[in-house]
Amino acid sequence: MKIAFVGKGGSGKTTLSSLFIRHLAATGAPVVAVDADINQHLGAALGLDDAVADGLPAMGARLPLIKDYLRGTNPRIASADSMIKTTPPGEGSRLLRVREDNPVYDACARPVELDGGTVRLMVTGPFTEADLGVACYHSKTGAVELCLNHLADGRDEYVVVDMTAGSDSFASGMFTRFDITFLVAEPTRKGVSVYRQYKEYARDYGVTLKVVGNKVQGQDDVDFLRAEVGDDLLVTVGHSDWVRAMEKGRPPRFELLEDGNHRALRALREAADATYELRDWERYTRQMVHFHLKNARSWGNERTGTDLAAQVDPDFVLGERVAATA
């Protein structure tokens, strides 16, 4: 299951991603955690020391390796150089699984031990000014998008991405790559304005979007969010002393998180799990082709000097049962 946390800067994306990851790990579920946020804090929120978090390998710096592995023997992709962030898999491509060892995880993922289980953590690497533009060949989140487009994930295994609701994710199609998107919103006008923008982009793509209210202090806050986002409001989370203690570098055992917040995390999991029945791999593949052609036309063809439409394998449909080629 592919799950994104998005929202305004400072809304609590990283905090809620990390709590959700801890919740999944505590139940023994396999998890790949991905930090694709502008401010790279997921490692710290999962309890890593700053020195360790800063030393994590950056996916953005390992794009050639990722591309080379994923392209496999796909005859439509002549070289890693001609592969852009939206290049879809086809016959001969290698797919990623949540529970396996592969060269991409070897190069980019590090184990993080949490109460109850160990997760894999991958980070895009810190963003620079140039990363914040639109469609870009070297885009940091491009590494994540490539991995998502080559992921054959099943039920009860999770890829959780902490990311920014920025122009990059809308230009590339990244925002359509998830089974469910949790939009973290504080009960403020700014908080819900990001929701409206996301909803607008998401409308034509069948994106499942749910709002998680954060830093909610009382009924008035809940009423405000309900009035602004209606049934899209899934749960609300209040101020957490557990989170505050964790921020001080003294994380209590995860089971000591407030009951209400444990309940909220279970609700997130149930909402995510329920989307499994809505999966449509054909549509998922069609959408990646759509965004690939769009990016090819707008900058990719020119940038690579090739007609990137030729990378599309018209008979290929991504899915759990697609045989991975060695």
Ligand SMILES: Nc1ncnc2c1ncn2[C@@H]1O[C@H](COP(=O)(O)OP(=O)(O)OP(=O)(O)O)[C@@H](O)[C@H]1O
């Ligand atoms: N429910 C909560 N209880 C207590 N503190 C919280 C809660 N949610 C978020 N915070 C605090 O608010 C601050 C911002 O949260 P966080 O870093 O998760 O937001 P973000 O959306 O990831 O921000 P950025 O856009 O900077 O990446 C952090 O100091 C975090 O500890």
Ligand SMILES: [Mg+2]
């Ligand atoms: Mg963050």
